[in-house]
Amino acid sequence: MHREKQKISRGLFVTVEGTDGCGKSTQLRMAVKHLKLLGYPVRVFKDPGGTRVGEEIRRILLAKKSRRDPIDSVAEALLYLASRRVLVSRLIEPALARGKLVLCDRFTDSTLAYQGFGRGLFLPELRTLCSFASGGLKPDLTFLLDIDPAVGLTRVKGTDRIEALGLAFQEKVRRGYLELARREPKRIKVISADGSPGEVFSRILPYLARLKASHYVK
Template sequence: MLASSGLFVCFEGGEGAGKSTQSRLLRDWLEGQGYAVLLTFEPGDTEVGRQLRRIVLDPATGELSDRTEALLYAADKSEHVDAVVLPALARGEVVITDRYVDSTLAYQGAGRALTSAEVATVARWATHDLRPQLTVLLDLEPAHGLGRFEDRDRIEAESEAFHHRVREAFLQLAAETPGRYLVLDARAPVEEIAAAVRQRVVPLLANARRTTPGPGERRAQP
């Protein structure tokens, strides 16, 4: 299911790929163009989600059943979509999320010893099968991304083999529906990546609400 109003954009990729940076840059640019924008993230951008995030990422949690971990992430996504994403889209806003369903499919469906189809069924059900109009995949070799962290959470601390499986899963998802993905080399200059993202987003803004005229546009006379 694609949103009928607003625009839903997702940034995906492995650890240290620059998703948060590019999400913020896109938000700032869109707001400068006069659009109403909501910047959000998973896991943890709801009150329930913050508690779930602590459980799944805190090293003190220790070992979790793979199914338990997948269900906790699905619960975070369900609350996030119902409480944050869908209301903003209904208002006609551009919703930009740092991680979404693809992360569950890659990390829990490929990284863990779970059946990808089963994980997909749970994650899609939890999110009403709501899919972004555009997913930006920032592709990066795990060794490059993980080298940016000194202290690692439960997921970051997994083996390099785990993170390679995650990377391959992201690339496979993008290859299956290339029209809804933009795959970029995360090692490229930050502004070069941001420009490529803006170029892809502009044609998708027809249903997005503006709060002010964009640069160079005149406000209509009453």
């Protein structure tokens, strides 16, 4: 007997953002554990990274600054976008098409906050490039973990090329993120990243519960 294939509805795309050491990776791990226990079809990615090409680009981007071979802000932005492009087309879009709940550690908002507000690249131009790179993909929901960068930087041990830019840069990035959230309050939820990991997660939890209600109810 022929049975019609059940139509799979498109998955949801959730990203975690914030300055270095705010707790993105920690909160993402907690969210993944929680959502998997509830039976969600979760896929987790990291931007930049996730693919071989992406990991190589990530290595270039985070390597300590080479004085003999510096990369300027535009090249830096384009490398991030190239990595994101591969991640989106190879992994994120296919997962969303199969109805997965996709969580990603950083995405386009990072480029806007770091290369736009932090480095001072022209924001409208950067937005166009970001949209080109992601094929217009935007997160359905974004958690912005907000913390005083001075606290964030004391949490991170090693310093990579971006973290080594110091406090003043991180403060510009933080202000940039908050401006992005102000412009898109429905998508970007500002979560105070102060306190213990458990305390921070308790602020995220209500939004995860709402996800379920709105999309993945069985």
